[in-house]
Amino acid sequence: QKEVEQNSGPLSVPEGAIASLNCTYSDRGSQSFFWYRQYSGKSPELIMSIYSNGDKEDGRFTAQLNKASQYVSLLIRDSQPSDSATYLCAAYNFNKFYFGSGTKLNVKP
Amino acid sequence: SQTIHQWPATLVQPVGSPLSLECTVEGTSNPNLYWYRQAAGRGLQLLFYSVGIGQISSEVPQNLSASRPQDRQFILSSKKLLLSDSGFYLCAWTADNNQPQHFGDGTRLSIL
Numbered sequence: 001q002k003e004v005e006q007n008s009g010p011l012s013v014p015e016g017a018i019a020s021l022n023c024t025y026s027d028r029g030s031q032s033f034f035w036y037r038q039y040s041g042k043s044p045e046l047i048m049s050i051y052s053n054g055d056k057e058d059g060r061f062t063a064q065l066n067k068a069s070q071y072v073s074l075l076i077r078d079s080q081p082s083d084s085a086t087y088l089c090a091a092y093n094f095n096k097f098y099f100g101s102g103t104k105l106n107v108k109p
Numbered sequence: 110s111q112t113i114h115q116w117p118a119t120l121v122q123p124v125g126s127p128l129s130l131e132c133t134v135e136g137t138s139n140p141n142l143y144w145y146r147q148a149a150g151r152g153l154q155l156l157f158y159s160v161g162i163g164q165i166s167s168e169v170p171q172n173l174s175a176s177r178p179q180d181r182q183f184i185l186s187s188k189k190l191l192l193s194d195s196g197f198y199l200c201a202w203t204a205d206n207n208q209p210q211h212f213g214d215g216t217r218l219s220i221l
Contacts, residue, residue, distance in 0.1 A: 101152035
């Protein structure tokens, strides 16, 4: 069973703080990894893609991948109330995407 | 640019009725297409995926079926809906292997 695990939260951070979201995956053959943001009642929207070990930065977002530890993380700097949403981690392998159940993030003004 | 259209946005159906949800992608050719279901407060459950016209892979045994009659059209169907079919149905596409998925706006299905 290929699994992606996330802490369901909620993770509460004050406005302006760094939010750290974590994800582990079980399939060592997973080739690429993605973070999606999902607002309540809406469809997921892509935030970041990461394909190789290390960090990848895009604006306030940094994705980190450690394939040896089978661990993916997302850091959100200068968190804003508009970042309050559920964040889904996904791993890709052979035409299929495996999603975690998501971490709910609350950013308090 | 590529866009994905999914309709209807909301659907209320009685138990035992048929279902047809449609998804189309514009601005790309030969996409990989996916149907997911998301129960309230839960993750995404992959139902079907397709890598080409007429090619359907089923992930979960159930009373749903999928078809891909055209390159950029993906249809989710059922002959008789069950109460357990309620949920948020999402269509998604990818351009190629290892590329991220992009989702449609979803259909919220309620079974009465």
